[in-house]
Amino acid sequence: MSRTVAGYPSLSATGTGSPTSGKRRHAWSGPAFVAPHVLGLTAFVVFPIVAALLLSLFEWPLLGTTRFIGLDNFVSILTDDTFWAALRNTVTYVVLYVGCNLVVSLGIATWLGPRMWGRQVFRVLFFIPAVTPVVGNAVVWSLLYQPDGFIDGWLQSLFGVQAPDFLSTPGWAMVALVVMGVWQGFGYNMLIFSAALDAVPDSLLDAGRLDGANAWQAFWHIRFPAISPAIFFGVTMTLITSFQMFTEAFILTKGGPGSSTMTLVLYLYERGFTDQQLGLASAAGTLIFTIILFVTAMQFLGEKKWVTYD
Amino acid sequence: MTDVEVAAPHRTSSPQTAPGATRRRRRRVPVGRIVSFSLLCLVALLFLSPFVYMIATSLKLPSEVLSTPPRLVGSEVRWQNYTEALEYAPFGRYLTNSLLVGVLGTALNTTVCLLSGYAFGRLVWRGARPTFMLFLATMMVPLEVTVIPLFVIMQRLGWVDTYQALIVPVGFSAFGAFLMRQFFMSVPRELEEAASVDGASVVRTFFSIMLPLARPTIAVLSVFTFIGFWNSFLWPLIVTNDVTTYGTIPRGLQAFFGQQGAEWHLVMAASVMSMAPIVLLLVALQKHLIKGVVSSGFGGR
Numbered sequence: 001m002s003r004t005v006a007g008y009p010s011l012s013a014t015g016t017g018s019p020t021s022g023k024r025r026h027a028w029s030g031p032a033f034v035a036p037h038v039l040g041l042t043a044f045v046v047f048p049i050v051a052a053l054l055l056s057l058f059e060w061p062l063l064g065t066t067r068f069i070g071l072d073n074f075v076s077i078l079t080d081d082t083f084w085a086a087l088r089n090t091v092t093y094v095v096l097y098v099g100c101n102l103v104v105s106l107g108i109a110t111w112l113g114p115r116m117w118g119r120q121v122f123r124v125l126f127f128i129p130a131v132t133p134v135v136g137n138a139v140v141w142s143l144l145y146q147p148d149g150f151i152d153g154w155l156q157s158l159f160g161v162q163a164p165d166f167l168s169t170p171g172w173a174m175v176a177l178v179v180m181g182v183w184q185g186f187g188y189n190m191l192i193f194s195a196a197l198d199a200v201p202d203s204l205l206d207a208g209r210l211d212g213a214n215a216w217q218a219f220w221h222i223r224f225p226a227i228s229p230a231i232f233f234g235v236t237m238t239l240i241t242s243f244q245m246f247t248e249a250f251i252l253t254k255g256g257p258g259s260s261t262m263t264l265v266l267y268l269y270e271r272g273f274t275d276q277q278l279g280l281a282s283a284a285g286t287l288i289f290t291i292i293l294f295v296t297a298m299q300f301l302g303e304k305k306w307v308t309y310d
Numbered sequence: 311m312t313d314v315e316v317a318a319p320h321r322t323s324s325p326q327t328a329p330g331a332t333r334r335r336r337r338r339v340p341v342g343r344i345v346s347f348s349l350l351c352l353v354a355l356l357f358l359s360p361f362v363y364m365i366a367t368s369l370k371l372p373s374e375v376l377s378t379p380p381r382l383v384g385s386e387v388r389w390q391n392y393t394e395a396l397e398y399a400p401f402g403r404y405l406t407n408s409l410l411v412g413v414l415g416t417a418l419n420t421t422v423c424l425l426s427g428y429a430f431g432r433l434v435w436r437g438a439r440p441t442f443m444l445f446l447a448t449m450m451v452p453l454e455v456t457v458i459p460l461f462v463i464m465q466r467l468g469w470v471d472t473y474q475a476l477i478v479p480v481g482f483s484a485f486g487a488f489l490m491r492q493f494f495m496s497v498p499r500e501l502e503e504a505a506s507v508d509g510a511s512v513v514r515t516f517f518s519i520m521l522p523l524a525r526p527t528i529a530v531l532s533v534f535t536f537i538g539f540w541n542s543f544l545w546p547l548i549v550t551n552d553v554t555t556y557g558t559i560p561r562g563l564q565a566f567f568g569q570q571g572a573e574w575h576l577v578m579a580a581s582v583m584s585m586a587p588i589v590l591l592l593v594a595l596q597k598h599l600i601k602g603v604v605s606s607g608f609g610g611r
Contacts, residue, residue, distance in 0.1 A: 025433075025434045025435075026429075026433035026434050026435045026512060027435055027436065029429075029433055029435070029512040029513070030429045030433040030434065030435025030436075030437075030438060031429075031435060031437070033425045033426065033428055033429035033433060033516075034425065034426045034429040034430070034441060036421075036422045036425060036426075037422040037423065037425065037426035037445075037482060037484070037487060038426070038441065038444075040422060040478075040481065040482030041444070041445070041448050041482050041484060044456075044460065044478070044479045044480075044482055045448045045451060045456060045482065046444075046448065047459075048455075048456035048459040048460050048463070049451060049455065049456060049459075051459035051462070051463075052455055052456060052458060052459045055458060055459055055462065060462075108353075111346070111350060112350075115343065116343075116346070116347065116350065117343070117347050118347075120596075122350065122354060123600060124592065124593065124596045124600070125354055125357070125358065126354070126357065127592070127599075127600070127603075128358075128361070128589060128592060129360075129361075131537050131541070131588050131589070131591075131592050131599075132541075132584075132585040132588055132589060133540065133541040133543070133559060133560045133563070133584050133585065133588070134541060134543060134560070135541075135543055135559075135560035135561075135563050135564050135567075135584070136560070136563060136581045136584045136585050137360075139563060139567050139577055139578075139580075139581050140360050140361070140363070140364045140578070140581055141360065142567075143363070143364075143367065143375075143574055143577070143578065144360055144363065146376065148376040148377075148378060149376060149380075150359070150360075150363050150380050152378075153376070153377065153378045153379055153380040154379060154380060156378045156379070157378050157379030157380075158379075183357070183360070188603065191600055191603045191604055192603065192604060195604040240452070243452075244452050244453075244454055246454075246543075246544055247543045247544065247560075250564075251564060251567065265454050265544075268454060268457075268458075269544075269548075272458055272461075272548075273548065278458050278461070278462060281458045282458040282459065285454055285455045285456075285457065285458055286455065288452075288454055288455065289451065289452065289454070289455040292452060293450070296450075
């Protein structure tokens, strides 16, 4: 990677000049081509990161005068029970969501093997909710979860039992969010795993069959190691995005009942725009970022244990 | 499950009719495949049932929405739910806003990514490596961290409730730069050398040789960026208060749901309208989109 970034390796080989003259080849055009993007990123990503740190040291109401208060925002967040509830809920959601997503996407990807009829059609079908607006998906699921709605209606007419009021019962509300999230999101990992499975050489599987491996063993000892880099990629992306879950909870439960489905980003949003305390919200954002960085780092540290690269 | 029973007799009868062992084996395989295929169809049907229920509800009488057992079709098919939804909320306006924001945002992001991707993948210049690292680092930062300071910047610029606020601050994602860089690194050197022998400048080489070659990659990047803009919710929620003027589809749908939450027939009609364009896009471009997801990790949620 470093070679190709610093300059093309073939440059000196073709005899157009020494590496030094190569460095100067596009001395102006290189920076010129990259300038618009660098300016935009500086203004709208790099500067805001610095600003987020500064903002979190201020009492900064939505409208009105601001005041430097040091680390008070962090203190009040860390002593706020709702923040800890949000952290607990988010971790619960992430563990359940990532786990279920992985099992479902890996299962369906394996099921959609090369011999399945119409596999391309199935792939597209399972991917649909991953591209439709999350707000739309959530609104539809809100109706499914209603008392007398789709799920309750079927339970009543088939088994004569009343379903719990999913969205207003603590415990069930979290389950409802996970189920809706997996339905919506597994298609993305399914596509990645499906392509990775297709790339596993037949010779490997044939060798396993000769050694008398059954389907289950073939999966765990041949397919799984072969696609572990794809799984690692999928888990990392899914972890990061599920830590940022907001829209589903905002539409379906508003964090309730109580604060049983309050997520970290919902907490940030409420501090900023319900309480109108932007400094407090910014401090929450900084904490969320730290948590995500920590989890991602742990992921990469654990990578060696189970991911096999050739 | 009925297919299993229908298919089963084949399995028992085929050995009698099949003359050879090879024939028997070939006959036996499809049974498993039929079972597996039928089960998968059932799973797919269950999976799609929320969408089916959404469409069904969008055509029902308000009094027939919540029924036990749930029905697909009510006593009449009410297309006027759609026109009624359009009267309650300016979905035409939301649609136009979404299109405008999506197209302009995609144009902005694709253009800057195309240029920077070319500089990283093809040009030799001092500072390329640290700049590339900076791009990598910005991708690690979730919007949630920057959203509050971005809002304060919008306040100071007077951009709250403007189109540029919906486009510019979120138009510089670095992700596409990686995709374009990957592409430009894969273009054979010879093509460019021929041009530089002819004395073409970097700019001319870029426009006359690289740009035409990059079209498929640009298309994939554009579609995913467009879908991202179309579906984004947190930023529009924060930066637009005047929904009836600046609301995009998700923002408008959320506001409508907040006001007319109990009018399920209208909310579902609105949901159908919010999803239909993007589903059509997916079906039309399925091959490219799936290739895009697989090759670049696009679309993660």
